[in-house]
Structure formats: C-alpha cells, structure tokens
Amino acid sequence: MASWTEVGRFLISAWFMVFPCCTQIYHPLPVLWLMPPPGQENLTAAVAPAIKLALQDLRRQPPPLGSYEIHFQLLDSQCDSAKGLKALFDAVWTGPKYLMIFGGVCSSVMTLMARSLQALNLLQVSFAATSPALTDRGKYPNFFSTIPSERTVNQAVVKLLQSYRWSRVGILTQRGQRFSEMKTDLIKQLMKANIQIVATESYSNNACMSLKKLKVTARQIPLNDSDTRIIIGQFAELSASNVFCCAYRLNLFGGSYQWILTSGSGHAGWRLDMQASRCTPHSLLTAREASITLDITYLSDRNIRGISGRTPKEYKDAYFTEVRQEGVKASYLHGFAYDGVWVIAKALSHVMEAVKHREKYSVQHNLTITENEMGRMLLDSMKQMQFEGVTGPVLFRNGERVALIELRQFQETRQVVVGQYNTHTKQLQMIQHTMKFKGIRSPMITLYINSLNFKLHCNHVRHIENT
Numbered sequence: 001m002a003s004w005t006e007v008g009r010f011l012i013s014a015w016f017m018v019f020p021c022c023t024q025i026y027h028p029l030p031v032l033w034l035m036p037p038p039g040q041e042n043l044t045a046a047v048a049p050a051i052k053l054a055l056q057d058l059r060r061q062p063p064p065l066g067s068y069e070i071h072f073q074l075l076d077s078q079c080d081s082a083k084g085l086k087a088l089f090d091a092v093w094t095g096p097k098y099l100m101i102f103g104g105v106c107s108s109v110m111t112l113m114a115r116s117l118q119a120l121n122l123l124q125v126s127f128a129a130t131s132p133a134l135t136d137r138g139k140y141p142n143f144f145s146t147i148p149s150e151r152t153v154n155q156a157v158v159k160l161l162q163s164y165r166w167s168r169v170g171i172l173t174q175r176g177q178r179f180s181e182m183k184t185d186l187i188k189q190l191m192k193a194n195i196q197i198v199a200t201e202s203y204s205n206n207a208c209m210s211l212k213k214l215k216v217t218a219r220q221i222p223l224n225d226s227d228t229r230i231i232i233g234q235f236a237e238l239s240a241s242n243v244f245c246c247a248y249r250l251n252l253f254g255g256s257y258q259w260i261l262t263s264g265s266g267h268a269g270w271r272l273d274m275q276a277s278r279c280t281p282h283s284l285l286t287a288r289e290a291s292i293t294l295d296i297t298y299l300s301d302r303n304i305r306g307i308s309g310r311t312p313k314e315y316k317d318a319y320f321t322e323v324r325q326e327g328v329k330a331s332y333l334h335g336f337a338y339d340g341v342w343v344i345a346k347a348l349s350h351v352m353e354a355v356k357h358r359e360k361y362s363v364q365h366n367l368t369i370t371e372n373e374m375g376r377m378l379l380d381s382m383k384q385m386q387f388e389g390v391t392g393p394v395l396f397r398n399g400e401r402v403a404l405i406e407l408r409q410f411q412e413t414r415q416v417v418v419g420q421y422n423t424h425t426k427q428l429q430m431i432q433h434t435m436k437f438k439g440i441r442s443p444m445i446t447l448y449i450n451s452l453n454f455k456l457h458c459n460h461v462r463h464i465e466n467t
Helices: 004-018 041-059 081-094 107-120 150-163 177-192 208-219 237-249 281-288 312-326 334-361 371-383
Strands: 027-034 068-075 100-103 123-126 143-145 168-174 196-203 229-233 257-262 292-296 386-389 392-397 404-411 414-422 427-430 445-450
Touching: 027 081, 027 107, 027 334, 041 068, 041 312, 041 334, 068 081, 068 334, 081 107, 100 334, 107 123, 107 143, 107 177, 123 334, 123 371, 150 177, 150 257, 150 292, 150 404, 150 414, 150 427, 168 177, 168 208, 168 229, 177 196, 196 208, 208 237, 237 281, 292 414, 312 334, 334 371, 334 386, 334 392
Parallel strands: 027 068, 027 100, 100 123, 123 143, 168 196, 168 445, 229 257, 229 445, 257 292
Antiparallel strands: 292 404, 386 392, 404 414, 414 427
16 A cells, blocks of 8 residues: 555656646646545555646647646545545645645545635635535535445436336445445435335344345245345445345345345446355355446546547546556546546646636736635636536536436446436436346345445346246
8 A cells, every 4th residue: 555655755756747847837736635534645646647638638629728737735534534625724824825625535524624615715626525425405405426426326316216117115225434324315215206105124243134125124024926125235345245235145146136236336346256255256255246336437438539638448448558657546536536637637727727817807906806706706616617627518507517327237247328317307218128127027025235335336127046
C-alpha cells in the first residue's frame, strides 16, 4: 500500500509532467483536494493518472477554458470530522482564496464539511460520494458528485419491482453507516411507491441467521403455485460468498426464488471468494444463477468524442497506460475523477470569464465582486453544467448527477444486459427476449438484502430452478 510520502511524490512528479516549464501564461485556479482516509492512500495514487490526463487535455483546449490551470492543494482530513474541519478552516484562513474542493471519500467527514460549504462560499465536487443523504439540497446545496448516488440505484430497483408488480419486500442490511443510509432511502422510496415491507433484518459477519428469519417470515405468507419470492441483495465482495452459501443451504434459490443484486458503487466486476466459503463453487454458482444486478454505468460505451476530444475507449487505454507506467493499481473511480476535473475547470473558468467581463464593461470604477456573489455565480454555473464526459453525459438535476443504471442477468456463467434505467427521464427500458424466468408468472414477495460495498459485474436475472 502506498504511503503518504509515496503518494505525494507521485502527485508532484505527475504535476511537472503535466505542466512543463513554458513561456505561455496560464491563470491559476486554486482548488483544495480532499485526501482519502488512512488506509486508502492508494486511492489517491490510483486516480492521479486520470487527473493527470484531465489536466493535460485541458491544456490543449482553446481559450477561454485552455487559459486556466488548476492548482491542487492537498487537504488531509484523516477521516476525522474535527481534524478535517480544522484542516479546511486552516486552508481557508491561510489562502490563497479557494472556491472549490475536489474529492472526498470518508462519509462522516464529507457530511459535516458539506454543511459548512455555503458559509465558506465553497463548492465541493466529489468523485466518490454515493451517500443518498448528501443529495438533500436543503442541507447540502453546495455539494456535487460526479458519481451518481445510491439513491438512483434504489430508484431503479423500485421501477423494476413496479414493472413486474412485485408489491411486498423484506430488507436485510449488512451493518454500516453507508448501507444504513441506503436502507433509509430505500424504505422511503418503497413506501412512496406503496410497496409493502414484509420484514427487515441486519447482520455483521454472518448472514445465515438473518436469512433464516427472512425465510420463516416469507413462508408465513401463502403463495400460489405460480408465485415466486424475490430476494434483492447488495453484498460486499467478502460477504457475497457467505450469503450465497447460506442461501444454497437454506434452499433460497430455484423456481420459487429470484435474486436481485444492487451495488451503486460503480464497480466493474464481482467475484465470489470460493476459498472463503464452506460451499463448493458449484453450489455458489447455482445459488447465484439468474440473479439480476443493477449498477451505475462507470464508463460510457458510446463511441463519440466528448469534451476532452477523446472517446471513452481512448481515455481508458490512456489511463491504463499511465497506471502501468506508474506501477499503481487502477480504481473504478478513475472516470468519475477525470470528469470531475473537467467539471471544476468549466465552472471556475466560466465564472472567472464572467467576472472579467463585468469588471471590464462596468460603469463603476474599481468594481469588486463580493465572495457571496462569487459563490452564487459558481453555483449557477454548476446548475448549467452539461457536457459529454467519459462516464457519459455530465449534468446535474437538483444537484445530483444524472445517470444510467444498467440491468444485467447472469445466465449460464455469463452476464447479459437486459435493460437500462435513465434517471433523467425516469424510464426503465427492458430488452425484449433477454430475461429468462423459470416457472413464474406473478412474483409476490420481495426480500431486499443490503450489504457492504458489493462489487458486481456478473449479475443477471433468471428465476432459479427449484431444487
């Protein structure tokens, strides 16, 4: 794992590679870069190549965008709310004048810091924050994230339930702040959609007891021969094998059960840890077979050149070339970090140009723009933000990133795209003749399983054959 010294050395070397000595004058845009918590230092090193590419591509832009350069100042929160706020106030006090904060991973720090942004006339653009709580514009009007929140995945889940008329659900949550927030948001959305919550359970390390309770609850509700119980799950990669092993032993699979898996984390892949489980690989794969997964699109598959002049594939190839050269591990967040730099550059350069124009053509001599007015202009610029990024169209609605949620079904060891949910249009589009169900007509009971940081890639729905 990279140390802070190694991370800092990498960032400095990347900076000089991006900005060699030259005669052209660029206007600096000071931005605070909020570092990840201890133990996740390698995340900064993993996204640094993406940020380096963004800065390089920005320099090739024509004026006015190409006339500015972002100067990052690292801000270490240590994943401690008090220390994070002190570091922020110290940076604001000593200057230079910062208008934006980039990054942020630790949820507790971001939640508290985001409440202070408006008073400090700061805007924050994260590339890793997925908490549904941070989408509350009343509390966090100056907070934005280029990665969609887990609330959007919950929206897609509700749409899927409604499309198949699944009207009753149970919830099993792996303990932890992140999925506790996600569960709270899910319950609100389910209640709003008049979907009954049959049971809620939570677990820490072993899901078997909770699964047993959910099974008992589900069995108490009579079903017709054609009915199926639906299990929706979000698992940490380390937890997935335990859950599916328990599900296999409890016979929570087959024609009477359907698993729906969600992540909301942008992870590109998901693997079962066969060695960590007491079940055989065949048992785990059998329990997982035909599962449906819902997850955000972490990199666009459209072959079009976006704002940077690169297609998503060209950017991806360039990123992994940088990763190999620097000897660091890749992160699924790299595309959101890359687009995040463009969001900051566009917002700040737009405001700076507007200020210059007002100062030049104002009838008042020595016109100055107040900090409050500058903050309002920057917020307006963010609301009008729209461009084609490597993660897809980048725009915000009520401060939340518009996203595409992809639905996939695991069919005979391979994943098949079966549908897509658009958070902008709120439309769920299913691809005809791709979903495979066995022996079901009108599923009745849905069990929703939340767990920590579930990494998925191979999920897709087929109603599993009962054994």
